[in-house]
Amino acid sequence: MDLMTCVINRQILGFAFVNNSRINGITSLNSKVGHFDFFFVHHFNVSDVTITAPGDSPNTDGIKFGFSSNIHISNTLIGTRHDCIATLSGNTNMDISNVKCGPGHGLSVGSLGKNQDEKDVTDLTFRDIHNRWYSNQDLGISASKIIVSDFVLENIQMINGVSHVQIQDLKLKNIYGTSMNKVVVNLQCSKSIPWKNVELININIEHNGVDDGPSTAV
Template sequence: MGRVNFGVSAFFVFCLLGLSANAKVFNIGSPPGSDITKALLKTFNEACQFPTKSTVLIPKGEYKLGEIEMLGPCKAPIRIALQGTLKADGNAVHNQKWVAFRNINGFKLNGGGVFDGEGNAAWRVNNCHKTEQCKKLPISIRFDYITDGKVRGITSLDAKNFHINVIGAKNLTFEEVRIIAPAESPNTDGIHVGRSDGIKIINSVITTGDDCVSVGDGMKNLLVERVTCGPGHGISVGSLGRYGHEQDVKGIKIINCTLQETDNGIRIKTWPSAACSTSASDIHFENIVLKNVTNPILIDQEYCPWNHCNKAKPSTIKLSNISFKNIRGTSGNKDAVKLLCSKGFPCQNVELGNIDIKYTGADGPATFQCANVSPKIMGTQVPKACSSPVTKPPQ
C-alpha cells in the first residue's frame, strides 16, 4: 500500500508543479535569495543535452539573476518551469539583454513565475524616447530563433527596455502572459516581433509605457487575439522603413482585443524618406473595443520622431489589403480616424466596416481624415467616413 500511495502522491506533485511525468526534471538546487546565474546556466546546459524531454525547474521564491543566454540546439524538447521570481539588478544599464533563449526547437516556458526587470532605477537615465542618440538599455527577455515553442502564464514586470523581443521564430505562441510597467516607463514595448513566421499572442494583458504589441519588418502570419492593452501606446505595425534591407510584412490579424486609456489605438506607421522600398499587406483589425483611446485608428506614413527624416520625400513602403472592421468605443480626442497614406505610394484596397467611435469633448465632434487613399466603406461609419483624391503613384 505504501508504494501505491507514494506513486499517487508523486503523480499529484508533478501535476501541481505543471511538470510532465515523462520528462526528466533538473532542479537548479539554489536557495531563495541567492544569485542563480551560474546554476541556471549549468542546469539548462545539462537538460539541453539530455536525450529525451527535460524540464528545468526554478522553484518558488525570489532569486537574483544576471545576464544569461540559454543556447540550443537541444537534443530533445525542453521546458523551463519558472515558479519563482527572477530579479535583475536595478542599477545595471550597460547590457543589451537580460535573459535570452536562442536556437531551440520544441521549447516551453511556463510555471506562473515572474521576470522582474527592476527597471525603475534605469528609467531615470533613459532618454531614448527623446533622442536616438542614447544608451540602449537591456531587453528583459529575448526569444531568438525559437521553433515550435509556447510561453504560457508568466509575467514580465518593470522591464528596463522592451519586455519581450522575438526574432527569427517559427510557430511560437504566447498565452496568458502578463506584462506590467507604469505608463510613464519609456521604451517598454510589451511584445515586439519581427522576421518571424507564425506567432500567436492570445488571452494576455499588457500594461506598459510604450506599444503593447509592436510589429517589425519581416513579420509574417501574426495573430493577436483577446489581448487587453493599456496603458501604453496601443498596437502598432511598424515603424517600417527606417533602415535599409528591411523585409516585407504580410498576414497580420488583430482581433477581439480591448484598448483602454492608450496613447494610440490600432495603427500602421512608416517613415518618410525611407531607407528601403518594401510592402506591408494583408493587415486586418477586427472586433476592437476602445475605451478613451487617443488616435483610435491611424495610418501614419509620415512617422518621424526627433525630426530625423525628410518629410518632403514620401514613404516608399507600399500598404495594401488593409481592413478595419467592427471597431467601437470612445476616443480621447476628436481625431478618431486618420488614414494618412504616402503621396508617392497611396494605400491600396483599404476597407472600413462598422466603425462606431464617439467623442464628447468640447472641441468635438469626432473627425475622419484621409490622404492618398480611397477606402471602401461598408456598414456604420461614426464619424462619417471621408473620401480622398489619390495621387497617382510613380511609374
C-alpha cells in the same frame, strides 16, 4: 527550443532563432526596459501572459517581433505605457486575439521604412482587442513606407484613443469605443504609392474630448 538569449539592458527576455516553442502563464513585472523581444522566431505561441510596468516607465514595450512567422498571441494582458505589441520588419502570418492593452500606445506596425534592408509585413490579424490609451499620446495602429498586406483588424475596442494608419491592403472591421481627439481615423496615404483595397466596416468611435462636435475621419 533551438536558442534562447537574455540580453541585459534591452529586455527581460530575448528570443532569437527559436522554433516550435511557447510561453504560457507567466508574469513580467516592472521591467526597466522592454519585456519580450522576438527575432527570427517561427511557430511560437504566447498565451495567458501578464506584462505590466508603471505608468511613468521610460520605454517598456510589451512584445516586439521582427523577421518572425506563424506567431499566435492570445488571452494576454499588457499594460506598459508604451507599445503593447510592436510588429516590426519581416513578419508574416501573425494571429493576435483576446488581448487587453493599456494603459499605453496600443498595437503598432513599425516603425518601418527607415532602413534599406527592411522586409514587407504580411498576413496580420488582430481581433477581439481591448485598447486603452493615455489621453495625451498620439499613437495607435500605424505603419509606413513599405508594404503591409493582408492585414485585418476586427472587434477592436478603443478607450480614449486615436488611430493613425498608413498601410496598403487594409480591412478595419468592428472598431468601436471613445476618443479624446475629434479625428479618430487618420489614413495617411503615400503620395508615391497609392493605397489599394481599403475597407472600413462598422466603425463607431465617439468623441468625448474637450473640443466641440462629433468625431471625424481624415
